[in-house]
Amino acid sequence: MASNSFFERLILLWEEWELRLLVLTSLILQIILIGLGNRRKYSTGNKIAFVLWLAYLSADSIAIISLGILSRSQGNCSDAYIDLEYVIMAFWAPFLLLHLGGPDTITAYSLEDNELWLRHLLGLIVEVAVASYIFVRSMKPTQLNFLAIPIFVAGLIKYGERTWVLRLASSKQFRRSLLPHPDPGPNYAKFMEEYTLKEIEGYELSLTAIPPPRVAPSHLMQEGDALIIAYDFFLISKCLFADLILSFQDLQKSQPFFQRSDWEDAFKVIEMELGFMYDVLFTKATIVHHFWGGVLRSISFSSTAAALTAFCLIDLSGYSSANVGISLILLVGAIGLELYAILVLLSSDWTMLWMSRHDNLRAETRGLISGLHSLSINKRWSNCVAQYNMLSSCFKDRTVRCCGLLNWMHKQLENYQDDQMEPVSDYLKISVFEQLLEKSWNAVDFRLCKELCSYRGEWVLKKYECIEKLGWSINVEFDQSIILWHIATDLCLYDDSSNKNLDIVSKSRCEAIRLLSNYMLFILMKRPFMLPDGIGQIRLQDTCAEAEAFIQERKYIQNKSLACKKLLEVDTRISPVDVKGDRSKSVLFDACRLAKSLQSLDTRNQKKWEMINEVWIEMLCYAASHCRWNHHAQQLRRGGELLTHVWILMTHLGISEQFQISQGHARTKLIVQ
Template sequence: MEIFPPGLRTVVKEWQIQAMVLVSLSLQIILVLMGNSRKYSTSNKLSFILWVAYLSADWSATVSLSVLSNNAGTIGDDAIDPKFVITAFWAPFFLLHLGGPDTITAYSLEDNELWRRHSLTLVIQVGVAMYVFLRAWTKTALNFLAVPMFIPGIIKIWERVWVLRSASSENFKASMLGRPDPGPNYARYMEEYSSKKDEGYDVTSDTFGEVPVVGDIYFTAPENVMIEDASTLQDSYVFFKTFKQLFADLILSVQDKVNSQSFFQKVSFDEAFKVIEVELGFMFDVFYTKAFKVYSRKGCFLRFISFSCTLSVLLAFLIIEKHAFSTADIVITYVLLVGGIFLEIYAVSVLLNSDWTMLWLSRHKNSAVDLFYRVISSFPLSGNKRWSSTMGQYNLISYCLEEKPAKCSVIEKFLCMYELLEKYRYQDSAEVSSYLKKLIFEHLLKKSKSVLESDLDACKKLCASRGDRVLDNAKCPDCSSREKHNTLKERIEVCDQVSKRAKCLHELGEENDKTIKDSVTKDFDQSILLWHIATNLCYQYDRNTSPNSVQCPNCEASKLLSEYMLYLLVMRPSMLPNGIEQIRFQDTCAEAKEFFKERKSLCDMDQARIILLDVSTEIAPSKVKGDRSKSVLFEGCRLAKSLQFLEVDKKWELVSDVWVEMLCHAASKCRWNHHAQQLTRGGELVTHVWLLMAHLGITEQFQISKGHARTRLSVH
C-alpha cells in the first residue's frame, strides 16, 4: 500500500534539499537574533523557541548533508547533473550553520561538557561536505567558488569546538589554576637544621610575625569618561578576572577578599549592583557565547577572513555564468550568500555594542575613538540590557484558590504536562525595586563589617543564618512588657472589631516568642512556607486595620521577598538546600484547597486570608494532625498571629530582615552551576545576592593562610 502518492514523492525528492537549506538558514537567523536576549528575558516562550531552534539547527544541517551525500552516491561516471553541482555548492553553507552564531554556542551548561561529542560530530560533517564537494567536481567556476566558502565554514566549526571546550568545567577550572607552588624548601631547611645541631649548637626555629593584609587592588581611572558606565565596566572586569573562580569551585585568597571588601564597603548600593550585573554579563558570555574567546585579536582576524571569503564569493557569483542552473536554485544560492553576510554583519554589530567593546573604548581616548563611539551608539542595538531586573513571584493562596482556571486539554493529559503548566500559569514577576536592593545591600554590609578578614568560622555562621540571627539581635520584649503599651491594646480592640479574634490575640507571652523563634529553626523549605503564609496574612490584616502601614517600604519588600522565595521553592527548587519542598508544598496546598472548598461563600483572596486568621490555633496544629501530612498551613497562621503583637513598624522591619537573611542563606547554599544556569533565563536575584555576598567577604570559599610561613634558624 502506498502511503504517499507518486506525485507527492516526486515533489519531495525534487525540492527536499532546497527546503532543508532554507529551514537551516531560518534557524540560524532565529538563533542569532534571539540568542543574546535570553540574558535579560525571563519569557518561557523565548526559552522554548530557542530550545527548539538550537536542537533543530544542528539536526537540519546534518540531515541536509546526509541528503547531499546520498545524492552524491547515485552519481554515475557520466556527466554530472548541473542541479547536483549547485546543490553541492551549498555544502559549505551547512558547515557555516553547524558552526553556529556568536550569540549562542551552548543552550545549557551540559552542552559545554559534551564538547568532545560535538567535536566528533562536526569533524564527521566536514568530511561529508568534502565528499559531496569532490563528487560534484567538474572544474566549473561554481566548483572553484566552493573552495573559499569552506574557509568560513571550517573557521566557524573550529571556533565552536574551541569555545565549548574552553567553557567546560574541567578546562575552565584548569585555565584559572596558577603555576604549581612547591613552597619553601623544607628538605634543605632541615638539612641545615640537623647539620648545626650535630655540630653542637643550640638551634631554634623562629617564626616571623604575619604581615597584616590590606586592600591593594589597583583600579585604573578610565581614559575615556565619554563612554557610558566607563568606571563600572573597568571595576567589573577587574573583579571578574578574580571572582570567576567561584564558578569553578575554586577558593579565593584572603587578599582577594580584602581587596573586594575595601571597594564594596565604600560604594553605594546602586553602584554595587551595577558592578554585579556587568560581572554576571561577562560570565554569561563565557559559558554560552563565543564572546570571551572570539572577541580578541585572533578572533577578530578570523572573523575578517570569514567575512571576506563570503563577500568575495557573493561578488564572484554575480558575474559567473549561471544559465545551466534553474532560477529557483540561483535564488536560493543568493539567499544563502546574502544571509551569511547578514549574519556576519549582525554578529559584528552585537560585538560593537557589547560590554567588551565599551570596556576597550573606555581605555582609549582620541578623536577616532570618540567618533567610533558616536557611530555605534546610534545603532539600534545600543543600550542592551544585562539582566531582567525582575524577580519571580508565587502566591500560595492564589494558587490554592485557582484564580486562573484553565481547561485541561487531551494533549496536556497525554503528555502529563497539566500540573507543570498549571504551576507556570500562577507564576508572576515583579521589578526588583531600588529600596529592595538597598535593603539587601545594607543588611550584607552590616554582616561584612562584623567579621574579621580571616575568620572563616564567622563566615560560615553568617552563611548558615536563616533568620535566627535577626531574631537574636531583635531582642523582642516579653509578654509583660508588651502588655504595658496602650498602642498594643488599641490594636487588639481593632482586631477584635474586624474579625473577632480577641481570644487568640490576648494570649501573649513566651508561647508567641517560641513560635516565632522555632519557625526559623525548622527545615528551610518549611520555614519558607511558614513565613510566606504568615507574611500574606499579616499583610491583609494590616491593610484592613491600618492601610498606611502596608505602603511602608519594609512591608512591600517583605511581600516581594515572600513571594520570590516561594517562587524559588516551587519553580527553582534546585537553587535551594535539599529538602522535601515539593511534598510539603503539595500537602499544604491540598489542605488549603480542602479548607476553601468547605467555605463556598469564599470569593476572593482577601476573604481567604481573613477566614484563615479566624481559625483558632490555641492548640499547636502538629499536636492535632501528627506528622504524616507535611502541611504547614495552620502553623503559618499561628506564626502570623504571633507576629501581630509586634508594633507595626517593628514587625515589618523584623519580617523584612528575616526574609533578606533567608534569601542570603539560599544564595550561599546554592551551587555555582545552578547560579550559572539561571543566567540564560534573565538572571535571578538570588544569583546577584550570592556574588555580592562573596564580594563583601561573606563566603566560605576563601583560604585563611596569607602566604608561606617565614622562619629562620637561630644558632646559640
C-alpha cells in the same frame, strides 16, 4: 487512477524541492538563533526559551540531514559529464558547514551542551569529510566550483570555533584553566637553616610579621570604569562558577570596593560580572574577543564577501533560476549574519571594556563603539523576580476541578506558561545591600564568615530580641521556614492593610516583603534544586491541600482577603501536631500561630515590619550561599536570578564559605638583636 497520479506528482514535487526547503529552513533557523540567542540573558519568557530550544535542536539535525541528501544525490559523476544542477546543489554543502558552526550569540543551550564538545568534534570531522566528498563528486572546471572553496574555509572556521568554545566552557576544562600554578610556599628549610646558623653564632633572634599591603578602594565614575572593575572582579567570580576556593588576596581585592560603594554601584558591577559569565558559558565570546578570534572572523567574512561578489559576476545561464535564487539567498544570508554578528561584537560589553583600557584610540573609533553600545539593547539580566502566592493559587485552581483529565491538562499547560514576574525594587536592593554590609564589617575571620552564611533568621531575631518567641519558626527545616513565614507574612499584610498611617518608606518595605515572600515560595515551588535538600514540595502540596479544604468547607469564602480573615480567627492555642499527628506535612495552622505571634508585637511602630523584612533577606542570603554553582549558572540563560546576584555580592563582601585560605603566606622577617 487520478488519485494515484496526484500522489505521484506530489512525491515528485517533494523530491524536487526537498533539499531546497531544508537548506532554506537551515538558514531561517540560523537567523532565529542569532536574533534571539542573546535575549535569553535578560528574558524570562518561556515562549522565547521554547522557540530557542526548538531552533537549537533542529538546526544541527536539518543541516546534517541536508548533507546526507546531498551525498547520496544521483548526480552523474562520469568523467564526460556532470549534471550542472548537481554542481549548484553541491555548492550549498559548505553553507551547511557554516550553519553547523552556529551564530556567535549561542553555542550552548544549557551547560550540558558544553560537556558534549567531544561529540561536536566528531561531528566536525565527519561533516567536513561528507562536505569534501560532495565537493569532489561535483568536481568540474566551472567557476561555481571555485567559489565553493572560500565558503568551505569560512564554514570550517565557524564549525571549529564552536567546537573549541564548547570545550573551553566544559566544566573540566573551565576548572582546569583557573587552577593556580603549583605553590610550594616560602622556603621553610632555608629560613630554618639561617635561623639555626644565627642561633649558633649567639645572636638573640625574634620573628616579626610584615603587614600586607593595603588596597585602596575604587569608586565608579562612568560605564567604562565600571566595566574595568567588573572584569577584574569577574576573574574572582569565575572561581566560584568553577567551584574553586578563594584566597584572602581575592577578598582584599574586592571587599574594600564593595564596603565603600553605594548599593547602585555594587549591583551594577555584579550585573556586568554575570553578563561576562553568561557570555563565557553560552556564547562564542571567549574566542571572538580574542586576537586570533578577530583574525579568524576577518578571514571568514572576507571569504564570504568575496564569494558573493564573484557569484554576482560569473555566468550562471546554465543553471535553473530556482537553484540560482536559493544560492544567492544563502550568500546574502551568510553576509547578513556576519554583519549582524559584527554589530553585536562592536556593541558588546567586551568591546566597551577593550576601548576603556586603550586611551590612545582615535575619537572616531571611540564614538562609533560608544554609539553602538548605547543604541543596543544591552540589558544584562531581567531585573525581575518570579512570584507565587499559595493562598492566591487556591482560588485560581478552583476553576479547573470539574474533571481529572481537564485538571491534568491544565497543570501541563501551566508548566509552559510564563511565570508572573515583578521588577526588583530599589528599596529591596538597598535593604539587601545594607544588611550584608553590616555583616561584612563583622566578618573579621574565616570562622565567623562560615557562621554568618549559616544564619537563616536567627541573627535578625536575636538582634530584635525575638528569638525566644519566634525562634521555633526558624529552628525547623529550611523549606518549612519558608512556607511558615510566607503564609504568616500574607496574613500580617492583610491584617495591616487597613492601616492608613503608613508612610512611603513603610509601603515600600511592605511591598519588598511581599515580593521576597512570593519569590522564595516560587523558588521552593518551581526551582527546588536551588535550595538545600528537603521535602519542601511534599510539605507545600499538603499545606495547599489543607488550605483548599478549609476554603471549600466555608463556601462563602470567595476571595483571598476573606480567607486571611477566617484563618486568623481560628483558635490555635493547641499545637496542630498534637491534634493531627505528623503524617500530613501541612503547616497551615502553624503559620497562623506565627502570624498571631508577629501581630502581638508592637504594631504602632515599624520595628515589626523591619524585622520581617530582614528575616526574609537573611533567608534569601542563606538560599543563595547554599545553592550549587551549576544551578546558579543554569539560571543565567533564563534571565538571571536575584539569588545569583546576592551570592556574588556576599562573596565580594567576604560572607562566603569558599574563602578557605584565611592568611596566605606568612610575611615573617627574622630580626637579629
